[in-house]
Amino acid sequence: MNALRRTLGLAWVILGPAAVIFLIYEAYGKIMAQPTQDVYLPWIIIITIFTPIAIGMVIFGLYALKGEYDR
């Protein structure tokens, strides 16, 4: 199980930035299609909030990779 915990650490490291890139990509598409406040404001809020959390996910993944959660 420890091997799986460590291996999946890589997935969490990738998931953080991947989620932010996905959000930016989606936001770009929606804002370009309809550049109004109703559209861009929610996206700015969402990306701003989730970016530090994504960084936390990367740190969590690194800890998992290093075996900090091994038992």
Added chain:
Amino acid sequence: MDIISNRKLYTVIGASSLGTLIEWYDFYIFGSLATIISEKFFPPGNPTAAFLATLATFAAGFIVRPFGALFFGRLGDLIGRKHTFLLTLIIMGGSTFLIGLVPSYESFSLAPAVILLLRLLQGLALGGEYGGAATYVAEHAPANRRGYFTSWIQTTATLGLFVSLIVIITCQQTLSKEAYNDWGWRLPFLLSVVLVAFSIVVRLKMSESPLFSKLKKEGKTSVNPLKESFGHKTNLKMVLLALFGATMGQGVVWYTSQFYAQTFLLKTCNIDATQANTWMGIGLLIGTPFFVIFGSLSDKIGRKFIMLAGMLIALLSYRYIFTQFYNYADIKQKTEIVDKTTVNVTRAADKAKPQDSVITTTTNKSFTDGSSYLEVKKETILADKSTTAPKPSIKKTVTLSDSYQWKVIGFVFILVIFVTMVYGPIAAFLVELFPTQIRYTSMSLPYHIGNGVFGGLVPFIGTLLYEYSKTPANPPGDVLAGLSYPIAIAAVCFIIGALYLSNKQQKQAITD
């Protein structure tokens, strides 16, 4: 640790829970009255935009919660639990009361900004309250029954919503529609000042947590709780694990089952507000004792198993349950009694611009299953033909027959059971993860990011995803699109929790 009598323990729980319940009540009435707040405090125009603006304000209340957790958590670890969560109660009560006094946008153009500010203060106070109450109760409770005793605090979140719905429905039922829309909706906010005053008196009589008092006496309290909580790897890794392996999924399950379900019944299914809120309220009330049942069970079989089981069952069954809600209210699936259909068209001068006129078309339909449908379409005809008329506003209301009552309540009850499974044991789980010196700070942050950010944004992101699913090829959109977000988050959290969380870790408990 001193042995505390059961009587004192229940007094501690009662006093802590009462204050927390009132804070939740204060916080929820804003969300429950989102539609009317949108009309009163945000510039009129596009109703969806106005609704999103309100939800954004709603979300803002949640987003600042982590900051409240840091600010008050630090204070609670420095000066003590009692005075800190007394302060949060005062801020919450004051903000709620003031929301009830703010004039509407028509007479006070700064109203949206003031409302946003007060909402932020509410979020800040709530961020400090929960961690304090959970820590305070846990530090009084015996180790082998911590899940049971802290689960009483967990009931307050649902009871707070229940009380808020009762107060709102009572106001709606006792006042005329005009009076309620004019000033009656303010009453639930104003009532807060009485509840908070009572709770402050009760809390003032309480003494400090015995574990914190002991630390203080020995001079072992933390000097810098923020640095010790998040600057040291040993603690930071537990904060991250608590967030991604527990509170993130717990937050989305809670908010989907309780709040998104309510938004879904009202906005997507267009079920009559009083009917939907009453049925939600009954489902919540029947389900509430299960917080204590699952909290108590977690003392015996561990927190992890119950929380993750709740998360898994929830993510697997959400689409089915919400589909049932939609089908019950979908008039296309009902047989219309054509003879009873009435259409009434009136034309009157626009109140705001008398030169323009408004055509109101009121359609009433009845169905063989006893349900009825009311549609009020308002179309503005401009005197100046060179300008574009605004889009007609259409308000749809479905009143379901009584035969649906227990079906809807039954599904709401199942949704509440999911909440009780993930939320009942979470306070004990979190307090046991961190040492007393930095417990308030350390447990508050993952709790409020999980619940405030991941959970609090469920109605907002859910509505957004539903709106985006409306395309020219599929104008009605996918009514279940909003569920993708909580299902995805709960699935990731379940995997992390199942792999990395341990019941043993949690049993290290509070040993100081």
